[in-house]
Amino acid sequence: MLFAGLFRRLDQWVDDLRFRLIRVAGRDQQVPVKIATYRGFGRVDRVFLQGRVLIRKSIRNGASQTTLRQLLDSYRNLNSLEIPRAKLLIMIEARSFELETDEQGYFTLDAAIEPPFPPQDNPWKSIQIELVDTPWGKLNAKTTTKILIPPPNAVFGIITDIDDTIVHTGLTSLLKWEAVYNTLFKSPARRKVFDEAAAFFKALRQGPTLDNYNPIFYVSNGPRNLYDLVKKYLRVHKLPKGPILLRDFGIPYKLHARSKGHKAECLERILCTFPDLPFILIGDSGEKDPYIYHEMALEFPKQVKAIYIRDVQHNRRRRRLQKLYSDVARPSFVLFEGYSGLAKAAADAGLLDWRNFQHLRARQKGKE
Numbered sequence: 001m002l003f004a005g006l007f008r009r010l011d012q013w014v015d016d017l018r019f020r021l022i023r024v025a026g027r028d029q030q031v032p033v034k035i036a037t038y039r040g041f042g043r044v045d046r047v048f049l050q051g052r053v054l055i056r057k058s059i060r061n062g063a064s065q066t067t068l069r070q071l072l073d074s075y076r077n078l079n080s081l082e083i084p085r086a087k088l089l090i091m092i093e094a095r096s097f098e099l100e101t102d103e104q105g106y107f108t109l110d111a112a113i114e115p116p117f118p119p120q121d122n123p124w125k126s127i128q129i130e131l132v133d134t135p136w137g138k139l140n141a142k143t144t145t146k147i148l149i150p151p152p153n154a155v156f157g158i159i160t161d162i163d164d165t166i167v168h169t170g171l172t173s174l175l176k177w178e179a180v181y182n183t184l185f186k187s188p189a190r191r192k193v194f195d196e197a198a199a200f201f202k203a204l205r206q207g208p209t210l211d212n213y214n215p216i217f218y219v220s221n222g223p224r225n226l227y228d229l230v231k232k233y234l235r236v237h238k239l240p241k242g243p244i245l246l247r248d249f250g251i252p253y254k255l256h257a258r259s260k261g262h263k264a265e266c267l268e269r270i271l272c273t274f275p276d277l278p279f280i281l282i283g284d285s286g287e288k289d290p291y292i293y294h295e296m297a298l299e300f301p302k303q304v305k306a307i308y309i310r311d312v313q314h315n316r317r318r319r320r321l322q323k324l325y326s327d328v329a330r331p332s333f334v335l336f337e338g339y340s341g342l343a344k345a346a347a348d349a350g351l352l353d354w355r356n357f358q359h360l361r362a363r364q365k366g367k368e
Helices: 002-024 067-078 174-185 197-206 224-236 262-273 289-299 315-327 339-348 354-367
Strands: 033-043 046-055 087-092 095-100 106-112 124-133 142-148 157-160 216-223 244-247 279-284 304-310 332-336
Touching: 033 124, 033 224, 033 244, 033 262, 046 087, 046 124, 046 142, 046 262, 095 106, 157 197, 157 262, 197 216, 197 339, 197 354, 216 224, 216 262, 224 244, 262 279, 262 289, 279 289, 289 304, 289 315, 304 339, 315 332, 332 339, 339 354
Parallel strands: 033 142, 157 216, 157 279, 216 244, 279 304, 304 332
Antiparallel strands: 033 046, 046 106, 087 095, 087 124, 124 142
């Protein structure tokens, strides 16, 4: 832990020195700055948004590109250069907020909205962000992003994992070599999304009557540095739009003894933000999803409506999970292998329209 703290301070000192030299050379206005934002969410009376201020690099993240180009993009994504202590102005309609980035360049807006937004059918609200100042002088950068505010016709929410739940990643492979290869070397178009996953999530978002907009939240332990890449392959493979909550990447400079972990904390934040909305939790059996979701079902028994786990292991793991969930009375627990079978189970539970799923599936196959 002492070593990690020293490494972090050394990294900050190097960044400070680099920018001071740039300023002395009179090149500070030529520094390309990027305000990286991660789709936020909220209610009419509260918003939650995160982002980061970085030195912009030439990263294509193209949907289909060579392996070498993809490896180069992956390296540049992971090797980010942050701008700490940068001052930001965030505008949401007529409401303004002033923030400062932390030592890793991150900022978080978690604020009450006064007066509250009026209810609206459009679930996405625009936000403008401007970089006001930095420790090395004024650098110009502006951006816009969106936050999800579920409309009144939402009847439930969906929280889903990504790796090995929607997209084949290979986290259960020996030493996770397959996951490393897929992440670093494969472009978004070459990443394999499980058959019928897009049709299933679209049908679930529309609900059983087809006139709902049920919000979808993507929660993963993947690093935030790969946010643009993750957003790209979800879009390329026609997955519904939703907030993508990834974890911090790099050497930690603080240890939180009481931390439940990134994924559990994200689930708690979402469930607490929408206390009147029931949720469906979707993950896979390869790592800790079943156990985290089990804890959520015990902690939020009135909100966790169903738990769907994609089975990527063997019979012993399956029996262990079925025994684990035998003490949870309310949520429907389903172990599934393919999304067609899961869609039938969800339709039987009144969560989606089976004919709509079939239509979306046929349309998706027709475009492939």
